[in-house]
Amino acid sequence: MRGGLSGFWIFIACIALGVAAIGGVNSVARAIEAGVAAEGQTLLGADMRFELNQRTATDAELGFLKSFGTIAESANMRAMARTEDETNQTLVQVKAVDPALYPMFGALTLSPSEPIADLFAERDGVWGAAAPQLLLDRLNLKLGDRLRVGGALIELRARLDYEPDALSDGFAFAPRLLTALGALNASGLVQPGSLVEHVYKLRMTDEPTESAIATVRERASAEHPEAGWSIRTRFNAAPAISANVERFSQFLTLVGLTALVVGGVGVANAVRAYLDAKRAVIATFKSLGASGGFVFGLYLFQILLVAAIGIAGGLVVGALMPFAANMALRSVLPLPTEVGFYPGALGLAVLFGFIVTLVFALLPLGRARDVPATALFREQGFEAQGWPRWPYTLSAGTLAVLLGVLAIFSAGERRIALTFVGAMLxxxxxxxxxxxxxxxTARRAPHSRSTAMRLAVGNIHRPGALTPSVVLSLGLGLTLLVTLALIDGNLRNQISNNLPADAPDFFFVDIQSAEADAFQSYIEQEAPGAKLVRVPMLRGRITRLNGVDTQKVNVPPEGAWVLRGDRGLTYARNMPSNSTLTAGEWWDPDYAGEPLVSFSAEEAGEIGLKVGDTVTVNVLGRDITAKIANLRNVEWESMGINFVMVFSPNTFAGAPHSWLATLAWPNASADDQARLLNGVTRTYPAVSSVRIADALNLINELIGQIGTAIRAAALVALVASVLVLGGALAAGNRARTHDAVVLKTLGATRALLIRAFSLEYMLIGLATAVFALFAGGVASWYVLSQVMKLSASFLPQVAFSTIALSLVLTVGFGLIGTWRVLGQKAAPVLRTL
Incomplete structure (x- = not known):
C-alpha cells in the first residue's frame, strides 16, 4: 500500500459513486419521512381533519366534533375567476377559510404581511383574498386589482408565498385563491350537488396522543356510521407525499445499485490489472514458500482497504445529502428543521458497497491464487485462466445471491425490486x-486488405481483449438511458400528438341541474356544429366491499387508488359509448329494482371484484349498497367522459347533483375557443371550464419535470459506466503498449495505429449501441404496453443520439489512452519482453 493507489482510482470512484447514491437517497427519504412525522400537525393544520363532499356537517356531526376541541371550517372547490372587466378568465382552486382560526398550526406567509382577519374582510361589498404570483401573471393583474368569482367581487390584497397546510389539500391543477368563507358564500357557487369539499379541522383540547386520536376516530365511525367523512390525523398528514417519496426513493436506490453493480465491473478490471502488474511480486512470494491462501488473503485484505476508502468517501457525500436537500427543497417538501445522520440508510449503503466489492474481486483473486510461479516469471498473465477453484466461484455466487436478496427485502415494493434484480441478472x-x-464474429470476419482494419478486428478477439468489459460496462448504462428516453418520448407523444380524432376540446364541470338544458341551448347557439355530451356527476367514497370495511381489505398497490378518497360517480340508462362489456349484462333502460353498478374491468380485477359482488358507497352522507351487474373495458385514452363506477338510474333517485359535459368543436380556431370560454364564464359563472390544450400543457410540464429528474438519476449509472470504461481501457494499456512498440518496431506508423485503435473502439461502441437500442426498446415496450397499457413506438432521435453517445465515449476514451501508449519509448519496453 505504500506504493500508492495507482490503478485504484477508478475502483474507488465507482464504489464511492454507488455508495453515495444509495446512502444519500435513502437518507433524504428518511429525512422527509421524519419531517412529515414531526410536522404532521402543521402539514394537516390540525390534530384531525374531517372532510365531507358536496354537503356540510349536520348539527349532530358538528356537535360531536366540537365536543373534542376547537373546530375550524374551510371549503375547497374549483371555480372560474374573471377579471373585473370580464375580458379574461382562468380556472382557480378556491380555498375559503375562517379568518379567526386559520391557520391553527404553522404560519401563513403573505406579502405584504397583515392580519388575516383584515386581509380577508369585506369592505364596501368587496372581499379580500391572497393568491400566488402565478395567478397574477396568468391574468396580468397586480395587487389591489379585483376579479370576480361567481357573484362575488374579490380584491387581491396580498401575494400568497407559503401555505402551511397546502400538502394536506392534495395536488391542484389550478392556482390557489385563498379567501374567507363569507366570500365563497357570497359567490353563490355552492349549490346542491356542487363539487365542493367541506373540511373540519379539529384542534383537540386533550393531549393529542396517538391513542386519544384513535379513540376519536373509532367513536366517529361508531356514532356516525353513515357520515361518509374522510378522516386524516397528524400521524398521516400527507399520505400521498409519503407514498410517493417511498416509491421515488426506491427507484433511485435501484438506480444507485445499478451504478454500484456497473462499478463492480470496474472493480474486477482494477483488481485484475493490479494483480497483473504484481505478477513478479506474487511469483517471488510463491518461490519463497508462500501458499496460495497467503497470496489470496494478502491481496483480499488490500482490496478491502481500498474499498473502505471508496465507501468512506461515498458515505461522506451520502451523509451530507439531507443537509443539501434541506436547503434546496425547504420551500417544497417538509424536512425537519434540524436534519441529522441516518445510520440505517448509511449502513445499508456500506453493506451494498462491500458485497459488490467481494462479488467482483473474488474471481480474479481466486485466479491469482492458483497461477504457478513459473508462469508468472514468464510474464504470462491471468487472461488465459478459466474459472478459479470452486470455493471462490461458490463464494462469489453466494454473495451475488445475497446482494439480490438484500435489494429485494430492503425495498418497499418487493415485486418491483424482484423484477429489477431479475432484469439485472x-x-x-x-x-x-x-x-x-x-x-x-470478429474471429470469423473475412480477411481485409486494410492493415488498420485487420489490426482492429484482431484486437477485438485476441486473448485479454477489452471487448467484454467495454460491452458490459457501457451496455448497462446506455440501456437504462434508452429505456427512460423512449418511455418519456412516448408519453409525450401520447399526450400531445396522438389524441383521438374525436377527443373533446373542453370539459365543463359543475353545471347545475336547473341550468343544464339552458346551458346546452347556449352551447348549440354559440358553437354551431359542436358536439356536447353531458352526464350527471356525484362524488362518493367506497366504504365496503362485499360488506367488509375497506380499511380491513388487503388491496394490491396498483388498485389501492380506487379506495383512497372520493371518486366521481354517475348513473346511466345505456352503456357509455367508449366502453365494451367483458362480463355480465347491462340493465334495461327502465330498470327499477335493487341498485346495480357497472365496474371498470381493469380496476375490478386489481381489487378482486367480480360480477355479483357488492360495493357500498357513501354519497351525501348516505350508504348505498349496489350489486355489480357487469364489468366493462374503458377506453380512457379517448378522453371522453367515463367513470370507474356507473350506477343504474334508480340508485340516486332524488339526490341533488351537478352535470359534467364535454364539447368537441372540430375546426374551431383559437379565437373561437377563447370567445366561447369567455362567454360561458360570464353567462354561467358557477360552471368551471377546462380547455384540453391547457390541461395537456400542464401534464406535459409535469412529465417533463419528472423525466428530467429520472434522467438525472439515470446519469449516475451512465457516469459509473464511463468510469468503468475508462478503467477498462486503462487496464489494457500495458498490453497495448507492448503491441504498439512491437508494431512500430516492425514499421507501423503512428497514424496507422491510431486508425486501427479508432476502428476497434468504433466497432465495439457500435455493437454496444445496437444492443442498448434493442434491449432498451424491449424494456420500454414492456413498460408502456403491459404496465401503462399504452401504444409504444420506436423513436429515431433516441437511436441516433444513443449511437452518437456510444461512439463518442468509446472512441474518445480509447484515443486518449492510445495517445499515451503511442508516446512510450521502445527500448524500455523491449527490454521486458
Whole structure:
C-alpha cells in the first residue's frame, strides 16, 4: 500500500459513486419521512381533519366534533375567476377559510404581511383574498386589482408565498385563491350537488396522543356510521407525499445499485490489472514458500482497504445529502428543521458497497491464487485462466445471491425490486453473450486488405481483449438511458400528438341541474356544429366491499387508488359509448329494482371484484349498497367522459347533483375557443371550464419535470459506466503498449495505429449501441404496453443520439489512452519482453 493507489482510482470512484447514491437517497427519504412525522400537525393544520363532499356537517356531526376541541371550517372547490372587466378568465382552486382560526398550526406567509382577519374582510361589498404570483401573471393583474368569482367581487390584497397546510389539500391543477368563507358564500357557487369539499379541522383540547386520536376516530365511525367523512390525523398528514417519496426513493436506490453493480465491473478490471502488474511480486512470494491462501488473503485484505476508502468517501457525500436537500427543497417538501445522520440508510449503503466489492474481486483473486510461479516469471498473465477453484466461484455466487436478496427485502415494493434484480441478472448474462458474439464474429470476419482494419478486428478477439468489459460496462448504462428516453418520448407523444380524432376540446364541470338544458341551448347557439355530451356527476367514497370495511381489505398497490378518497360517480340508462362489456349484462333502460353498478374491468380485477359482488358507497352522507351487474373495458385514452363506477338510474333517485359535459368543436380556431370560454364564464359563472390544450400543457410540464429528474438519476449509472470504461481501457494499456512498440518496431506508423485503435473502439461502441437500442426498446415496450397499457413506438432521435453517445465515449476514451501508449519509448519496453 505504500506504493500508492495507482490503478485504484477508478475502483474507488465507482464504489464511492454507488455508495453515495444509495446512502444519500435513502437518507433524504428518511429525512422527509421524519419531517412529515414531526410536522404532521402543521402539514394537516390540525390534530384531525374531517372532510365531507358536496354537503356540510349536520348539527349532530358538528356537535360531536366540537365536543373534542376547537373546530375550524374551510371549503375547497374549483371555480372560474374573471377579471373585473370580464375580458379574461382562468380556472382557480378556491380555498375559503375562517379568518379567526386559520391557520391553527404553522404560519401563513403573505406579502405584504397583515392580519388575516383584515386581509380577508369585506369592505364596501368587496372581499379580500391572497393568491400566488402565478395567478397574477396568468391574468396580468397586480395587487389591489379585483376579479370576480361567481357573484362575488374579490380584491387581491396580498401575494400568497407559503401555505402551511397546502400538502394536506392534495395536488391542484389550478392556482390557489385563498379567501374567507363569507366570500365563497357570497359567490353563490355552492349549490346542491356542487363539487365542493367541506373540511373540519379539529384542534383537540386533550393531549393529542396517538391513542386519544384513535379513540376519536373509532367513536366517529361508531356514532356516525353513515357520515361518509374522510378522516386524516397528524400521524398521516400527507399520505400521498409519503407514498410517493417511498416509491421515488426506491427507484433511485435501484438506480444507485445499478451504478454500484456497473462499478463492480470496474472493480474486477482494477483488481485484475493490479494483480497483473504484481505478477513478479506474487511469483517471488510463491518461490519463497508462500501458499496460495497467503497470496489470496494478502491481496483480499488490500482490496478491502481500498474499498473502505471508496465507501468512506461515498458515505461522506451520502451523509451530507439531507443537509443539501434541506436547503434546496425547504420551500417544497417538509424536512425537519434540524436534519441529522441516518445510520440505517448509511449502513445499508456500506453493506451494498462491500458485497459488490467481494462479488467482483473474488474471481480474479481466486485466479491469482492458483497461477504457478513459473508462469508468472514468464510474464504470462491471468487472461488465459478459466474459472478459479470452486470455493471462490461458490463464494462469489453466494454473495451475488445475497446482494439480490438484500435489494429485494430492503425495498418497499418487493415485486418491483424482484423484477429489477431479475432484469439485472438477465442483462449481465446477455451482455456477456453480446461480448462473446462480437468476438466470435470478429474471429470469423473475412480477411481485409486494410492493415488498420485487420489490426482492429484482431484486437477485438485476441486473448485479454477489452471487448467484454467495454460491452458490459457501457451496455448497462446506455440501456437504462434508452429505456427512460423512449418511455418519456412516448408519453409525450401520447399526450400531445396522438389524441383521438374525436377527443373533446373542453370539459365543463359543475353545471347545475336547473341550468343544464339552458346551458346546452347556449352551447348549440354559440358553437354551431359542436358536439356536447353531458352526464350527471356525484362524488362518493367506497366504504365496503362485499360488506367488509375497506380499511380491513388487503388491496394490491396498483388498485389501492380506487379506495383512497372520493371518486366521481354517475348513473346511466345505456352503456357509455367508449366502453365494451367483458362480463355480465347491462340493465334495461327502465330498470327499477335493487341498485346495480357497472365496474371498470381493469380496476375490478386489481381489487378482486367480480360480477355479483357488492360495493357500498357513501354519497351525501348516505350508504348505498349496489350489486355489480357487469364489468366493462374503458377506453380512457379517448378522453371522453367515463367513470370507474356507473350506477343504474334508480340508485340516486332524488339526490341533488351537478352535470359534467364535454364539447368537441372540430375546426374551431383559437379565437373561437377563447370567445366561447369567455362567454360561458360570464353567462354561467358557477360552471368551471377546462380547455384540453391547457390541461395537456400542464401534464406535459409535469412529465417533463419528472423525466428530467429520472434522467438525472439515470446519469449516475451512465457516469459509473464511463468510469468503468475508462478503467477498462486503462487496464489494457500495458498490453497495448507492448503491441504498439512491437508494431512500430516492425514499421507501423503512428497514424496507422491510431486508425486501427479508432476502428476497434468504433466497432465495439457500435455493437454496444445496437444492443442498448434493442434491449432498451424491449424494456420500454414492456413498460408502456403491459404496465401503462399504452401504444409504444420506436423513436429515431433516441437511436441516433444513443449511437452518437456510444461512439463518442468509446472512441474518445480509447484515443486518449492510445495517445499515451503511442508516446512510450521502445527500448524500455523491449527490454521486458
Amino acid at each position: 438477465f442483462s449481465f448474462l446477455v451482455l456477456r453473450g453480446v461480448g462473446w458474439l462480437v468476438q466470435w
